[in-house]
Amino acid sequence: xxxxxxxxxxxxxxxxxxxxxxxxxxxxxxxxxxxxxxxxxxxxxxxxxxxxxxxxxxxxxxxxxxxxxxxxxxxxxxxxxxxxxxxxxxxxxxxxxxxxxxxxxxxxxxxxxxxxxxxxxxxxxxxxxxxxxxxxxxxxxxxxxxxxxxxxxx
Amino acid sequence: xxxxxxxxxxxxxxxxxxxxxxxxxxxxxxxxxxxxxxxxxxxxxxxxxxxxxxxxxxxxxxxxxxxxxxxxxxxxxxxxxxxxxxxxxxxxxxxxxxxxxxxxxxxxxxxxxxxxxxxxxxxxxxxxxxxxxxxxxxxxxxxxxxxxxxxxxxxxxxxxxxxxxxxxxxxxxxxxxxxxxxxxxxxxxxxxxxxxxxxxxxxxxxxxxxxxxxxxxxxxxxxxxxxxxxxxxxxxxxxxxxxxxxxxxxxxxxxxxxxxxxxxxxxxxxxxxxxxxxxxxxxxxxxxxxxxxxxxxxxxxxxxxxxxxxxxxxxxxxxxxxxxxxxxxxxxxxxxxxxxxxxxxxxxxxxxxxxxxxxxxxxxxxxxxxxxxxxxxxxxxxxxxxxxxxxxxxxxxxxxxxxxxxxxxxxxxxxxxxxxxxxxxxxxxxxxxxxxxxxxxxxxxxxxxxxxxxxxxxxxxxxxxxxxxxxxxxxxxxxxxxxxxxxxxxxxxxxxxxxxxxxxxxxxxxxxxxxxxxxxxxxxxxxxxxxxxxxxxxxxxxxxxxxxxxxxxxxxxxxxxxxxxxxxxxxxxxxxxxxxxxxxxxxxxxxxxxxxxxxxxxxxxxxxxxxxxxxxxxxxxxxxxxxxxxxxxxxxxxxxxxxxxxxxxxxxxxxxxxxxxxxxxxxxxxxxxxxxxxxxxxxxxxxx
Numbered sequence: 052x053x054x055x056x057x058x059x060x061x062x063x064x065x066x067x068x069x070x071x072x073x074x075x076x077x078x079x080x081x082x083x084x085x086x087x088x089x090x091x092x093x094x095x096x097x098x099x100x101x102x103x104x105x106x107x108x109x110x111x112x113x114x115x116x117x118x119x120x121x122x123x124x125x126x127x128x129x130x131x132x133x134x135x136x137x138x139x140x141x142x143x144x145x146x147x148x149x150x151x152x153x154x155x156x157x158x159x160x161x162x163x164x165x166x167x168x169x170x171x172x173x174x175x176x177x178x179x180x181x182x183x184x185x186x187x188x189x190x191x192x193x194x195x196x197x198x199x200x201x202x203x204x205x
Numbered sequence: 206x207x208x209x210x211x212x213x214x215x216x217x218x219x220x221x222x223x224x225x226x227x228x229x230x231x232x233x234x235x236x237x238x239x240x241x242x243x244x245x246x247x248x249x250x251x252x253x254x255x256x257x258x259x260x261x262x263x264x265x266x267x268x269x270x271x272x273x274x275x276x277x278x279x280x281x282x283x284x285x286x287x288x289x290x291x292x293x294x295x296x297x298x299x300x301x302x303x304x305x306x307x308x309x310x311x312x313x314x315x316x317x318x319x320x321x322x323x324x325x326x327x328x329x330x331x332x333x334x335x336x337x338x339x340x341x342x343x344x345x346x347x348x349x350x351x352x353x354x355x356x357x358x359x360x361x362x363x364x365x366x367x368x369x370x371x372x373x374x375x376x377x378x379x380x381x382x383x384x385x386x387x388x389x390x391x392x393x394x395x396x397x398x399x400x401x402x403x404x405x406x407x408x409x410x411x412x413x414x415x416x417x418x419x420x421x422x423x424x425x426x427x428x429x430x431x432x433x434x435x436x437x438x439x440x441x442x443x444x445x446x447x448x449x450x451x452x453x454x455x456x457x458x459x460x461x462x463x464x465x466x467x468x469x470x471x472x473x474x475x476x477x478x479x480x481x482x483x484x485x486x487x488x489x490x491x492x493x494x495x496x497x498x499x500x501x502x503x504x505x506x507x508x509x510x511x512x513x514x515x516x517x518x519x520x521x522x523x524x525x526x527x528x529x530x531x532x533x534x535x536x537x538x539x540x541x542x543x544x545x546x547x548x549x550x551x552x553x554x555x556x557x558x559x560x561x562x563x564x565x566x567x568x569x570x571x572x573x574x575x576x577x578x579x580x581x582x583x584x585x586x587x588x589x590x591x592x593x594x595x596x597x598x599x600x601x602x603x604x605x606x607x608x609x610x611x612x613x614x615x616x617x618x619x620x621x622x623x624x625x626x627x628x629x630x631x632x633x634x635x636x637x638x639x640x641x642x643x644x645x646x647x648x649x650x651x652x653x654x655x656x657x658x659x660x661x662x663x664x665x666x667x668x669x670x671x672x673x674x675x676x677x678x679x680x681x682x683x684x685x686x687x688x689x690x691x692x693x694x695x696x697x698x699x700x701x702x703x704x705x706x707x708x709x710x711x712x713x714x715x716x717x718x719x720x721x722x723x724x725x726x727x728x729x730x731x732x733x734x735x736x737x738x739x740x741x742x743x744x745x746x747x748x749x750x751x752x753x754x755x756x757x758x759x760x761x762x763x764x765x766x767x768x769x770x771x772x773x774x775x776x777x778x779x780x781x782x783x784x785x786x787x788x789x790x791x792x793x794x795x796x797x798x799x800x801x802x803x804x805x806x807x808x809x810x811x812x813x814x815x816x817x818x819x820x821x822x823x824x825x826x827x828x829x830x831x832x833x834x835x836x837x838x839x840x841x842x843x844x845x846x847x848x849x850x851x852x853x854x855x856x857x858x859x860x861x862x863x864x865x866x867x868x869x870x871x872x873x874x875x876x877x878x879x880x881x882x883x884x885x886x887x888x889x890x891x892x893x
Contacts, residue, residue: 089597095455097600100448139594144601145584150592154584158577158606165569173562176553 077120084116084129087144091137098143112137207281207359210269214310214359217262217317218349220255221342227252228339235332236409249335253324256338259345260321267314270307270358274300279370282360283307289370289804291774295383296373302386303377305507305522306358311387312503313348315394320345323398329419336405337398344397347529355522372804375776379445385437389461392431393499396464398423399471400496403489407540410547414482417475422864424475424492428468429860435461436853447810447825449745449841451849454603459582460502463575467495470571473564480626481561482551486541487568489548493537498575500530505582558634563621570614577607604668612675615734618727619683622690641685648681649674669741676738680731687724715868722863729855732848739820739845747839749830750781759842761822762786766794768829768836776800776809781826781836785815797826797838820844 085099091108094101098116101109112133119129133141145151231249234241241248270283274297279285287300287307302308320341327334352358376382399420406416438458443451452458471491477483508523541548554561581598589595623637652674653659659674661667695709704712714721748756755764768781780798784791795813802809815822823841830837 087601089599096448096453100450140585140597143597143599144605145588145596145598150588151596154581154588154596154598154602155606158573158580158610161576162569162573162610165573166566169562169565169569170557173554173557173565 080126081116081120084120084126085113087130088112088116088133088141089143091141206269206273206276206278207361210266210273210359211357213262213266213269214349214352217259217266217313218346218353220259220262221317221345221349224252224256224259224342225339225346227255228335228342232332232335232339232409252342253327253335253338256320256324256342259342260317263310263314263317263349266352266358267301267310270310271298271301274298277370279368280361280366281358282362283358285362285367285370287370287373289372291804292370292373292378293775295380296378299377299383299386300373302390303373303382306352306356306360308386308390309348309352309356310358311390312394313345313352315387315390316341316345316348316397319395319398323401330415332409333402333405333411333416333419336409337401340401340404341397344401347525351522351525355525370804372802375800375802375805375807375809376445378775378802378809379441381437381441381444385434385441388430388437389434392427392434393461393464393502395423395427395430396468396492396496396499398427399492403492404537404540407489407544407547410544414479417479417488421475424468424472425860425864428465428472429857431461431465431468432853432856432860435465436850440850443846444812444814445810447812449743449823449825449843450740451846454581454600456582457502457506459578460505462578464495464498464502466571466575466578467491467498470568470575471495473571474568477561477564483553483561484565485548485550486545489541490537491568497530497533497537500526500533504530558624560621560624560626563617563624567614567617567621570610570617574607574610574614577603577610581606604672608668608672611734612672612679615676615679615683615731618730619679619686622724622727623686637686637689640689641682644685645678645682649678652677673738673741676734680735680738683731684728687728690724691721712868714862715865718865718867719863722859722861722865725859725862726856727859729852729857729859732852732855734852736845736847736849736852739843739848742844744842745840747827747837749835750783750838751833751835756838756840758822758840759820760787761792761842763795763822763824763838763840765836765838774803776802778811779826779829779836780811781838783813783824783838785822795822795824797824799826799828816847818845818847821846 082099086097088098090096090098090101090106091112092101092106094106098109098112115133116129119132124132130142130146134146139145145154147155227248230241231245231252233239234245234248243251270281272278273281273284274288275294277284277288277290279288283304283306284300287304288297292300300307302311320338323334323341324338327338402416402420402423405411435458438461439451442453443449471488474484474491475488478485478488504523504526508526554565556562581602584598585595619641620638623634623641625633657670657674657677658667659671662671691710691713692706694713695706698704698709698712699706702709702712714725744759746756746758750756750763750765750768752765752767755762757763762785764784764786766782766784768779770777770779772778778798778800780796783795783797785793785795793815795815797813798811800809800811801807810825813824815824821841821843823843825839825841827837827839829835
């Protein structure tokens with residue numbers, strides 16, 4: 052009996068842990084998804100951050116989000132459902148689909164191309180000067196030294 | 206007064222038009238050798254004086270509008286819509302820039318003020334200043350045309366004049382709004398001056414880099430104004446909008462960031478032109494782009510092209526701005542094509558591992574950041590054009606795309622100063638990088654030990670910790686690099702003079718204010734990035750708090766002492782008095798409010814904030830429970846936010862240092878008897 056009770060307690064602990072983990076996961080998903088959508092009232096704020104006094108939209112939208120999470124829908128399904136209901140502007144950033152993909156791809160691709168282009172440019176510009184033996188301290192040397200000083204210090 | 210204001214605007218337009226025409230004719234005569242009845246010098250001088258007169262006339266118009274606001278002249282439509290009798294004095298003054306027409310008048314006035322200073326200082330270089338003056342007059346004519354024919358600030362109300370105005374937008378009734386817009390506009394408008402000098406220098410095939418020397422201080426001061434304007438706006442958003450953040454990647458915020466990014470790139474790349482005679486075309490186009498982006502930002506806020514809570518009402522003046530932008534681009538392009546042979550570089554890059562190439566990459570990263578912001582801002586318009594529907598491009602996009610670029614820029618801030626001009630040997634690179642790398646590694650270990658888990662981005666998609674980790678690590682690297690630069694130079698001075706290390710640091714900085722002022726600015730940027738990194742660890746909680754009820758947040762316990770309501774002529778308010786305890790010790794009392802303004806019939810949040818170096822306890826009165834009347838309080842614990850404002854202070858200080866002229870080496874040597882060898886040793890790897 053005592054053994055059963057111990058097993059029961061262990062099971063209860065595991066159950067509570069799993070449920071709590073799920074709750075924490077749901078809370079995190081609620082927070083994440085709330086940050087991925089805009090409030091529909093036109094305030095231009097992220098859904099979960101909308102703080103308008105008596106906002107007609109953010110409360111019901113957050114309730115819908117809670118209901119969808121409780122129903123076990125995936126993140127993508129929830130976002131798509133909101134997009135279908137409120138229109139594409141409801142998402143805080145475009146989804147990675149069709150034309151919207153360009154929004155995500157163009158800046159990093161151009162940036163990488165820019166880096167590659169700059170490296171190529173610098174390599175082309177680079178002057179491969181042969182080692183020149185040190186000159187004695189002549190007037191020209193002093194002039195050169197002055198020029199170097201001028202060019203390396205403002 | 207409205208008649209006087211309208212007349213002043215017309216006069217300003219006539220005078221600016223004359224400045225443009227007289228300047229253009231005189232410069233044309235000088236260039237071709239043609240002579241008219243009046244000598245070109247005298248004609249140019251009359252143009253200069255007319256430009257000064259235009260400043261006086263624009264000032265009179267601005268004064269007339271402020272006068273109308275202070276005297277509750279609601280016969281002026283602009284005053285009726287942006288002021289009311291109960292509005293406090295400073296906000297009546299701020300009404301000048303709180304609407305479309307008034308803010309355009311502020312633009313025109315600031316532009317004429319910049320022109321006034323430029324024309325007074327014309328002896329710096331008479332011919333180049335004459336070119337710049339004519340170009341500035343061209344820009345001024347555009348704004349005065351707008352004010353006289355498209356967005357008239359002195360339009361009168363038809364029919365019966367109301368007894369009271371509709372009031373100022375409550376969000377603008379905050380002390381920072383009295384200085385944030387003028388700062389921002391000083392930045393936007395100020396870029397017109399280096400633009401005018403650059404275009405003028407190109408038109409007249411100005412020899413050498415003197416135009417850069419002339420405009421260096423203009424550009425730095427303008428950049429400083431824009432920086433202050435942007436961060437004052439961020440602080441205003443944090444303190445007034447009440448959503449717990451300071452930057453929302455709104456199109457209007459983005460509009461201010463774009464010219465700042467290209468302006469920053471320009472400030473760096475002109476050094477290559479000054480020292481090595483390189484990147485001349487690049488620099489000219491950077492300043493052209495910066496000016497055009499400032500105009501484009503103004504277009505964004507006023508045309509209704511993008512939707513934003515900050516934007517002015519949609520109006521027809523967008524077409525005017527488009528036309529002006531196309532005209533500016535056309536003039537720049539035409540002049541460049543005509544004179545491009547004048548911009549041939551004198552030197553070429555000699556090594557990939559050099560200060561020059563680090564500037565090149567710095568410019569690339571800044572432009573990539575600018576393009577990302579522009580792309581994100583305009584993508585909704587593009588999407589509507591291609592797909593037939595608008596999409597929103599908000600914070601999640603920028604967090605994923607722009608933040609990594611920002612971190613890469615922070616990395617370059619650290620390595621740039623460690624590289625020598627022309628070329629760095631492997632030995633010197635190794636020697637200079639050891640200490641910053643060690644600092645970065647130690648910081649990485651400490652940050653992980655403190656509980657930051659950057660690898661969680663791969664498991665839980667938590668970008669915040671990942672970015673924060675790299676911000677801390679790169680920040681440590683940059684600070685060590687800057688510190689070692691100071692210590693190396695100051696150590697040499699200290700050894701040769703016997704001065705304390707602090708005195709040596711001061712002397713070192715005074716010898717090369719631009720270089721060391723720049724390092725202080727970089728240090729400020731690191732502090733700002735650390736402040737940004739804190740955002741990854743924000744916490745928030747919302748709770749109804751009755752009398753003597755309390756809630757815990759982080760190390761604090763917040764207890765409700767009372768809640769009540771009050772009213773005055775301007776607004777009604779509901780507020781809660783909250784005692785904040787840390788352990789058993791009361792640390793402060795906070796009073797978050799919700800105001801409802803009578804004239805505009807709009808609500809506004811007054812945030813209560815207890816700020817420390819570690820975190821801000823940021824409290825909002827979210828409303829009250831209609832059933833029991835108890836206040837609903839939203840509490841945020843925002844780590845490291847104060848670092849952002851401190852970092853901005855450091856940036857301002859560093860820029861001020863860089864603006865101070867260098868103490869000459871001779872003076873330093875005579876005062877401190879520093880041996881020549883020591884004086885030469887300090888800037889051995891020199892440069893900015």
